[in-house]
Structures are given as C-alpha cells and as structure tokens.
Amino acid sequence: MTTTAPSRPSLTQRLRGVSGEVVKFGVVGLVGIFVNFGVSNAVLHLTGWAPVRCSVIGTAVAIAANYLGYRYWVYRDSDAASRRREITLFLIFSGVGMLIENGTVWFSTYTLGLTGSLAYNVSKAFGTGLGTLFRFFSYRTWVFKAIPELAEPAAETAAAEAPAAEAPAAEDGPAVIAQAERLLTTEGVQFAK
Template identity: 75%
Template structure:
C-alpha cells in the first residue's frame, strides 16, 4: 500500500487556527483573572494577611479553574493519552507562572515599599500579563500537545487488485468486500 505524507497546512491556515486558540485561551484566561483578582482581593480585605499570601491563594484557585477550561474547552482535542504527565506539566508551568505573577507583588510590596489596593492590583496585573504569556507558550508547546494528524483518506492509494493469475485487473477497481472500512476523522482547526 502506498501512502503519501500528509501535507502541512498553509501559513494562513495555521495562523487562523492559532488565532482561534488565542481567543479561547484569552476567554479562559479572562475568567481566571476575574477569579484570581476576586479571590485574592477578598482574602486580602477580609483577613488582613500579607499581600503575597493572598495573591498566591487567588492564583491557586484560578489555576484550578483554568485547568478545567483549558482541558475541556481550549485543548479538548489534544492528546490525552497520558493525563498524569499533562497534569504534572500543567502544575509545573502554572507554578512558574505563579512565581512570575507573585514575584511582581512581592517586588512592589517589599522592595518598592508600595502598599495599598492600587499598588497591589497594578503589580498583580503586570505579573498576570507576563505570567500569561509564559503560560500560553508553555501550555501549547509542552502540556496540551496536539494529536498528530493522520493521512486523509484521499491521500491513500490502494493497490490495484490482482486477478487469479497475479495480474492487475483492467478496471483497477477494488471489489466492495475487499475495500477497507474507512472512518472519517475530523479535527478541530
């Protein structure tokens, strides 16, 4: 059986797919930001704990919410063969993102000596932005890997059937009982 290698999507198709992924990632991320800021500000104002501790709590809750959005919506078509590996990498990269995000809160609070809700939220917003860029590229590169694309059915060339003497038949058609069953596989682009 001769097969041809699947052709790579054009740059336009890849950018179109990436833009859809960025939009979905942004929607889940925006929900995560609302959860993050809501929880961290609520904990900060209700408990009076240290700003970095409150920020870490908000970030941890947002990471849990984001995982659900990424796994079951943005990257639902990614290879889920090894869920343990996926969750481990997600937590590692989320932890690095958390350090980036809360590092800016720490720097603003303890190095610059800026206290108050405005300084807290501005530093958290800057850290969240930088952490989000890091998370986007690490999640799509290492955590939620795409399922490798298979050759499309029209790319597969079936061998010509042989007649009883080992000769190829004149028509080149394949009898129905010898045709392989094909199932159309659809991929989200």
C-alpha cells in the first residue's frame, strides 16, 4: 500500500482560510471595544476614579462580553472538551492583553503626564490595538484549538488503492484496525484510548 504525503496549502490558501476568522474576530472585537470604552469612560466621568482603575474595569467587562462572542460564534467549532482549561487560558491571555492595554494608559498618564479625555482615549486606543494583536494570536493558537478533522482525501486514496474484490474477513478485524490506526497516525490524527 502506498501513501502520498498530504500537500501543504499555499500561503494564499491559508490566508483565505483565516480571513473569515479574522472578520468574525474583528466584529466581536469591535463590540468589545464599544463596551470597553463605554464602560471605562462612564466610570471615569461618573466616579472621578484614577484613569487606570477605570480602564481596568472597562476592560474586564469587555473580556466577559468577548468570551461569549468568541466561544459561541467565532470559535464555536473548536474543541470544547476541556472547558475549564479553555476558560483558564482565556483569562490568562486576556489578563496579559489587559496589562498591555492598561500599561499604555498608565504610561501616558503617570510617565508622560498626559491627562484629559483625549489623552486617555488615545492611549487606551493604542493599547487596545496592541492587546488585540496579542489576543488574536494567543486565542487561536492556545485557547480555542480546532477539532482535528479526518483527512477525507487520504481515506479516498486508501479506498481507491485497495482492490475491490478483497473484503476483509471477520478474523482480519485486528489487522484492519491496526492498518486504520497506522493510516490515522500518518495523517496526524490521534484519538484518546
């Protein structure tokens, strides 16, 4: 039995595959930005608290809203077998994104001495952009992992190569199972036993 190694998709094909994900991620992100800026500015102007504290509150509320969008829309097809692991990683990476975002607010307020609504929102926007880049790559890489799919072309190739007249006998069951496991292993698909 000969097998062919699956060809890797070209860069253009990979970018096309990611483009829909990027658009959905962007929509959820925009909702999160409106929530983040709305909540943080409301808290800032209504309470008079420190800018970084208000920014952290807005970011925390946006993280909760974004999780719902990512889990149930953008990455709804991802492996949800270990929800505790997913939520833990989501919160860790969101926390790092929060530090990136609110670090820019802290830097502009306390290091550069820039105060006022415009300076606050510009520094928050800059930090949100940096945090979003970090979150996108960390969420898709570590948090919302895709479910491995069986490679249908490989199965079709194996079926086409097998002679039609040779049907496995009942006593050949273990051999057929071993052959199927080898095929799945070569395709990079692994199942828990």
